[in-house]
Amino acid sequence: MMQIKLDQDLEPSEASVTAEGIEMEKHPLQPRKEPLMTPPAPDLEVLLSRLANLEKQCRRMKRAAVVILIFAGALLFSKQFNFPFLDPAKVIAEQDKKNVVEAQRFHLVDENGKLRAVLGTNKGETALVLQDENGKERAKLMTKKETAILNLFDEKGKSRVVAKVAKDESGFHLLDANEKFRVVLGLEKRGPILGLHDDNGKMRVGLDASGLLVFDGNENPRAGLVLKKQGPILNLIDDKGKGRLVLSMTKGAALKLLDEEGKVLFSKP
DSSP states (O other): OOEEEOOTTSOGGGOEEEETTEEEEOOSSOOOSSOSOOOOOOOHHHHHHHHHHHHHHHHHHHHHHHHHHHHHHHHHHHHHHTOGGGOHHHHHHHHHHTTOOOOSEEEEEOTTSOEEEEEEEETTEEEEEEEOTTSOEEEEEEEETTEEEEEEEOTTSOEEEEEEEOSSOEEEEEEOTTOOEEEEEEEETTEEEEEEEOTTSOEEEEEESSEEEEEOTTSOEEEEEEEOSSOEEEEEEOTTSOEEEEEEESSSEEEEEEOTTOOEEEEEO
């Protein structure tokens, strides 16, 4: 502590102050026993207000910490035990399901209440049917097991175009007004094929990767052109299916004429 010593033999102006052995000249005034500055007393109302605000902040922080802990615990609990109502991602997925309508058959009608489209399933078959204003089918898309078929109809409800995709083959068919096949374009295991049919639906021309065949009205082959490794061969066939003329270009040009029994009548060379 600082001690103040007054020398009784000195005049007031010669008083000295000692602090930890260091003497300093005192102001030539009579020293006072009370401190030079007295700090003002704090305002009690301000102090109480600050304490109340601090307590409110502490309570808010405690509540926020409790909410965070509860949410984190619920999330971990839902992940552990697979509760969808506690998993935000699954909650969103469940909400999306509310926008999905499930049924085995749907009917679409126009403004007059006429049926214009049907979508449904039956015995493993799924089909979409589109109808015109007269109730005639104009398009049908069907799937069953490994087969998908698209069928287009004219205004009389006659099938005119058929596209088909199956496991080992696919094809495209054009039909006339009597629903007779007129053009067939397909792809099979052995390769692509093209068939041209008459108005009775009989195949008259067949073409594949190996050759060309021409048929009569009974679908009997009458002419064939094939291409082999040795060269091309042209064969003309009678109505009994017997080859009668053979023109080849295998080991040079060759011509053969045969009778009904298959005996060679002429050969060159």
